[in-house]
Amino acid sequence: xxxxxxxxxxxxxxxxxxxxxxxxxIVEKSxxxxxxxxxxxxxxxxxxxxxxERSMRGMGGTGVPVGTLDITLYRDDLSIIAAQPVLHSSEIxxxxxxxxxxxxxxxxxxxxxxxxxxxxxxDLGRPxxxxxxxxxxxxxxxxxxxASFVGRHIQTSDAEIIEVRLTEVDQEERVxxxxxxx
Numbered sequence: 001x002x003x004x005x006x007x008x009x010x011x012x013x014x015x016x017x018x019x020x021x022x023x024x025x026i027v028e029k030s031x032x033x034x035x036x037x038x039x040x041x042x043x044x045x046x047x048x049x050x051x052x053e054r055s056m057r058g059m060g061g062t063g064v065p066v067g068t069l070d071i072t073l074y075r076d077d078l079s080i081i082a083a084q085p086v087l088h089s090s091e092i093x094x095x096x097x098x099x100x101x102x103x104x105x106x107x108x109x110x111x112x113x114x115x116x117x118x119x120x121x122x123d124l125g126r127p128x129x130x131x132x133x134x135x136x137x138x139x140x141x142x143x144x145x146x147a148s149f150v151g152r153h154i155q156t157s158d159a160e161i162i163e164v165r166l167t168e169v170d171q172e173e174r175v176x177x178x179x180x181x182x
Contacts, residue, residue, distance in 0.1 A: 003161060003178040009154060012173035015135070015166075018151040019048065022133055023055035025149050026102055035128070037065040037094060041105045041117055045069075047168040048135060049104035067092030069103075074116035090120065097125040102149070106164040108134040111145035136162050136175065 010018070030036050033056060040049030046068050057063045068091040103117050114132055121127060133149035138156045154162060156177070163176045 001180055001182060004181050006160070006177045006179050008174055009136075009162070009177050010152070010175035012167075015173060015175065016051075018135065019051050020055045022135075022149050022151055023052045024059065026052065026133065027056055027059065027061065029148070030100060033061050033064050035098070035100050037067065037096070037099045037101055038133075039067045039069050039092065039101055039103050039117070039121065041103065041113060042068055042070045042090075043169055044106035044164050044166055045104045047166050048106060049102075052102075052104060052133070065094045067094065069117055069120055071113060071116040071120055074119045092124060095125060096121055096127045098128045101127045101130045102133050103130060104133045106135050106166075107162050108132070108137045108145075108147050108150075109140055111141045111143035114145050115143055135164055138162050 026036075027033060038049040038053055040046035049066050053064055053066045068089075070090045101121065103114065103121070105113060105117075108114065118130060121130060131148035132145070134147045135151040137147055137150045137153050139153075140156070140158065154177070156162065157179075159180050161178050161180065163178055165172045165174050165176065167173045
């Protein structure tokens with residue numbers, strides 16, 4: 001199987017503007033930043049959460065804690081993805097008990113990644129509330145999970161894939177729509 005790029009959905013400037021808007025939305029709908037924390041899902045959710053936190057600080061507010069969550073062991077397809085999956089550490093240097101957590105990821109698709117993230121967070125404690133922030137919601141949910149904060153809704157077919165490319169991970173900055181071809 002190979003993939004073919006169809007078109008660019010977001011440029012670096014559009015990604016930046018969207019993350020600033022999401023930061024404003026989160027602060028507004030949370031009534032400020034007290035008791036708030038961001039959790040980036042490892043890989044691309046991590047730089048996105050860090051950028052959102054910088055935008056929040058740039059609004060004149062105080063910074064909020066940011067953590068990193070590796071969901072590998074919580075995946076429901078762990079036996080399918082690899083015989084020896086590569087584990088990374090989760091770094092959440094604050095207690096999650098009674099916190100208002102915003103889980104940040106790049107693309108919301110089936111909802112299974114977020115289910116795994118919630119399982120991981122509940123192993124660490126009992127947050128007051130967990131909400132989801134995604135750069136792209138592409139639909140096709142398999143679980144009853146919805147994001148509270150969405151950068152963009154993009155309708156896709158099952159053959160299409162949304163690739164978020166971030167400088168911190170991919171050395172380029174854009175969101176692409178690609179298609180699987182046989």
